Amino acid sequence: MSASSFKLLVKNATQVVLVCRNGEKYLTRDGMQTLAVVENGSVLIGHDGLIKAVGPSDIIESQFKGAKFDNVLDASGMCVIPGLVDAHTHPVWAGDRVHEFAMKLAGATYMEVHEAGGGIHFTVAHTRSATERQLLDGLQSRLERMMRAGTTLVECKSGYGLELDTELKMLRVINSARNSLPIGISATYCGAHAVPKGKTMEEATQDIVAQQLPKIKMQIASGELQVDNIDVFCEKGVFDLNSTRCILKAGKDMGLNINFHGDELHPMNSAHLGAELGALAISHLEEVTDDGIAAMAKAKTSAVLLPTTAYILRLSPPRARDMLDAGVIVGLGSDFNPNAYCCSMPMVMHLACVLMKMSMPEALAASTINAAYALNRSHTHGSLEIGKQGDLVIINAPRWEHLVYQFGGHQELIRFVIIKGEIVYENDKVLNL
Numbered sequence: 001m002s003a004s005s006f007k008l009l010v011k012n013a014t015q016v017v018l019v020c021r022n023g024e025k026y027l028t029r030d031g032m033q034t035l036a037v038v039e040n041g042s043v044l045i046g047h048d049g050l051i052k053a054v055g056p057s058d059i060i061e062s063q064f065k066g067a068k069f070d071n072v073l074d075a076s077g078m079c080v081i082p083g084l085v086d087a088h089t090h091p092v093w094a095g096d097r098v099h100e101f102a103m104k105l106a107g108a109t110y111m112e113v114h115e116a117g118g119g120i121h122f123t124v125a126h127t128r129s130a131t132e133r134q135l136l137d138g139l140q141s142r143l144e145r146m147m148r149a150g151t152t153l154v155e156c157k158s159g160y161g162l163e164l165d166t167e168l169k170m171l172r173v174i175n176s177a178r179n180s181l182p183i184g185i186s187a188t189y190c191g192a193h194a195v196p197k198g199k200t201m202e203e204a205t206q207d208i209v210a211q212q213l214p215k216i217k218m219q220i221a222s223g224e225l226q227v228d229n230i231d232v233f234c235e236k237g238v239f240d241l242n243s244t245r246c247i248l249k250a251g252k253d254m255g256l257n258i259n260f261h262g263d264e265l266h267p268m269n270s271a272h273l274g275a276e277l278g279a280l281a282i283s284h285l286e287e288v289t290d291d292g293i294a295a296m297a298k299a300k301t302s303a304v305l306l307p308t309t310a311y312i313l314r315l316s317p318p319r320a321r322d323m324l325d326a327g328v329i330v331g332l333g334s335d336f337n338p339n340a341y342c343c344s345m346p347m348v349m350h351l352a353c354v355l356m357k358m359s360m361p362e363a364l365a366a367s368t369i370n371a372a373y374a375l376n377r378s379h380t381h382g383s384l385e386i387g388k389q390g391d392l393v394i395i396n397a398p399r400w401e402h403l404v405y406q407f408g409g410h411q412e413l414i415r416f417v418i419i420k421g422e423i424v425y426e427n428d429k430v431l432n433l
């Protein structure tokens with residue numbers, strides 16, 4: 001019995017999906033198939049925004065009889081899941097690429113568009129000339145869209161500057177969004193997203209290691225910037241394995257987590273490199289080898305899979321089943337960028353199930369605890385456990401799987417999105433099934 005006061009009680013939910021209940025930092029193999037679920041459950045969040053209790057409604061009710069709650073939500077007939085974690089996005093840019101979608105539909109490949117000066121180069125030109133205010137406005141509206149689709153923690157990359165000033169501008173914009181919106185952000189420096197026009201790969205590598213990273217390090221030390229991860233696009237015709245190693249090592253030496261693009265269009269031995277360097281995550285992996293999978297499983301380097309990329313570019317999807325069977329920690333991301341314009345993790349989970357043969361529980365584990373692991377946040381995010389951040393999504397359906405099953409249906413299903421116990425999105429237009 002406790003007579004204290006709390007920020008939010010969510011009570012009587014038909015299902016509360018904890019994802020895990022024993023402080024696991026990630027789930028693999030069978031652990032991803034059998035998620036922890038409480039039937040008829042409640043969640044209690046304190047004034048510090050952390051979860052104070054979660055479990056069967058009758059037990060919570062008797063345990064907290066007499067307590068005061070700033071807000072009570074009756075979730076009868078609804079389900080509660082942890083806030084979704086999007087482990088890979090490029091959300092800071094100007095200039096859409098709808099014209100390139102038409103080119104790709106007509107048969108152009110991603111690299112053909114890139115080598116013709118489009119793709120990332122097109123976005124770089126527009127992002128370099130955009131003001132900080134324009135970039136922040138775009139970022140804020142994209143992040144709000146992601147929140148409305150249930151994302152409460154998102155990785156955000158720079159990488160459309162490819163030179164110091166614009167990379168810093170993008171990182172400042174990410175910082176401003178972190179301070180102005182409730183959504184959690186993990187910031188990634190991705191200055192090696194492409195080789196800038198007019199430079200060789202070697203020159204670009206040297207510029208990043210000798211000019212850009214030292215400046216970023218100074219701004220982190222002075223508190224001007226918060227940067228969490230370092231990324232490189234390790235790909236044939238972009239950064240080769242040696243350059244990738246050199247940049248990632250330099251980032252790691254200054255305290256950044258390694259989280260990079262690898263083995264997307266060609267097998268590059270990125271998985272081996274990531275395992276060797278102790279990378280937290282490698283994204284894409286459409287072309288990963290069996291040995292690479294084994295190395296990632298051993299090193300606990302997570303695989304951030306991006307089903308939107310394979311879908312939009314008509315690639316063979318990454319071999320999720322082989323990775324899952326080998327015990328790799330599999331996470332998911334939207335890959336939101338001007339090539340893959342998707343803000344919705346529920347749609348990503350659906351695509352992961354249909355295109356990559358994941359089960360719905362695997363997709364949810366990959367979009368919560370495992371995506372949080374990829375961002376080094378699984379001690380605070382990714383499951384509904386006491387002491388973790390009170391980030392929840394409340395779905396107007398009697399089983400949580402509806403969020404995956406109803407393709408593109410999240411706008412009608414998500415009733416509330418809650419971050420640190422605050423309602424950040426309320427949808428009163430939810431429909432009955």
Ligand SMILES: N=CN[C@@H](CCC(=O)O)C(=O)O
Pocket residue numbers: 090119120123233261264309335337338339340
């Ligand atoms: N593959 C490299 N980077 C992005 C695409 C970025 C872009 O095309 O603007 C990705 O993850 O899909």
Ligand SMILES: [Zn+2]
Pocket residue numbers: 088089090261283335
């Ligand atoms: Zn990417």
